[in-house]
Amino acid sequence: MSETILLVGHGSRAANGNREIEQFVQSWRERQPAWRIEVCFIEFAEPLLDAGLTRAAQDARRVIVVPLILNAAGHAKMEIPAHIAAARLRHPATEFVYARHLGAVEPVLHILERTLRRAMLALDAPDPKTTGVILLGRGSSDRVANGEVAKMARWLHEETSHELVDIAFTGITHPRLETVVQRHSRIGMTQVVVLPYYLFTGTLIERIQRQIAHLRQQYPLLRFGLGGHFGFEEEIFGLLDERVRAARADGTARAEHMMECDGCKYRGLAEPHESHHHDHAHTHAREVPA
Incomplete structure (x- = not known):
């Protein structure tokens, strides 16, 4: 065939x-x-x-x-x-x-672990217990999609020695990157590594790079590491x-049933005689453009 x-x-x-x-x-x-x-x-x-x-x-x-x-x-x-x-x-x-x-699966976790190790080496291998990690996702109005970012952050926390692994989002939902960096600074982190949860470059990756440059000026005593996208x-x-x-x-x-449906805002919108497979034409959740 x-x-x-x-x-x-x-x-x-x-x-x-x-x-x-x-x-x-x-x-x-x-x-x-x-x-x-x-x-x-x-x-x-x-x-x-x-x-x-x-x-x-x-x-x-x-x-x-x-x-x-x-x-x-x-x-x-x-x-x-x-x-x-x-x-x-x-x-x-x-x-x-x-x-x-x-x-949000094991192979993606392996990429994040490797990216984090590279960023830590670029900072001359500081103490992970004083190095905060921020997993920075695209952001969506779909809570399941945002939950996948949180899931990967939790997995990363359990597989590393970092005491603080947080999430932030580029848009649509919260918290945003600057708010999370403020939190890390207040509780005494001396380094922060930002890991973009992105496959490819684009306008948002360029924006993240600019944000990190601004944050370095705002927090001169805080060292920043930035991971790359991983397509x-x-x-x-x-x-x-x-x-x-x-x-x-x-x-x-x-x-068509391979989507994760628990917690999906579209669950139950299909006709009663149909299985839930998202193949319906309701307005979709907004996502941040690349």
């Missing part, structure tokens, strides 16, 4: 962010030469979802749609499924299977491979 894997990136107003995703896709193709891998974007870059789905369906009996998204909020739960539903009507001969997002880490490629294989094994019937 002919098959296309369609990777769905968020898209960024910053051209370098979109170029990074395209470079990532090229690297993934080189790792999986037998797979036909295409890419599209949710917003800000071409091709957008509808065009990407149409192109992926050409000469394909099956399209596996893989969201290149860490935490599932409105885009993954609402927007992508709605576009897939429309694509099924346009291409009735093609099977569309929706794979799970990357999620090209080995674990991300491995997770995507797993998502594709799971989607192949589970098929359409189960792949």
